[in-house]
Amino acid sequence: MRFQIQAGDIEHGGSASARIKSELTRSGVDPSTARRVGIVSFEAEMNLIVYSDRGGSLTVRVEPEAVVVEIEDSGPGIEDIELAMTPGYSTAPEWATDLGFGAGMGLANMKVNADGFEIWSQPGEGTRITCRIDRAGSAAPGRKEGHETE
């Protein structure tokens, strides 16, 4: 599944993620895995809407033992990834915080719900994030129970 998310399109914010979760459930992915993918996707989708210059893509790939979520945009990029990953840190504009976004938990929520988390970002170029969510019951190496962080 691939979705193009428009920057600033707050009205449809979360609709791709809700669809991802229901499509996964329908195609036989267990509810707990589908929920984690939904949360990762929602945070990614809202980040593209609130922070990206020109929107970006949200791609979900179902593999036998995991679901992989890839997010890519072309800017503005993140100056300090470590700071952006810190729970509570946010650069959200006021209109977004008024709606309950910008709690500074987005990237942290993605990492907590993923079994694998990779982020690349370059100011002026863009951001790429890959999250791997192991499917419950799969024998994938390195699988962790629950929502523990790395």
Next chain:
Amino acid sequence: MRLSRIVETLGLDTLVPIEADVEITGGCVSDLLSHVLASAAPGNLWITIQHHANVVAVAQVAGIPAILIAHGKRPNDEVLEQARSAGVTLLGATESSFELAGRLHEILVAER
């Protein structure tokens, strides 16, 4: 406790009717969407003052069957329609989140 019984006991307004009368496992009170995604458990009733379209998506993703909108706030028709088609129950009340959380907690604990 079943959702319908909570609605009845607390005298809540039903803005989008119950589609499946599920068991409510507990509650979550927050107006920060990421905080809800991080802390709500599936089957929780969510109390908030947020009433825009994104809350419906949050409920869908987090497995929250019903949202209770406090302080007399009312979503617009578009949000109601979105909740209806997503199967998410929307409830309303004039009381504060604090008041509603207290009363919900009381009846859920009394049932244990």
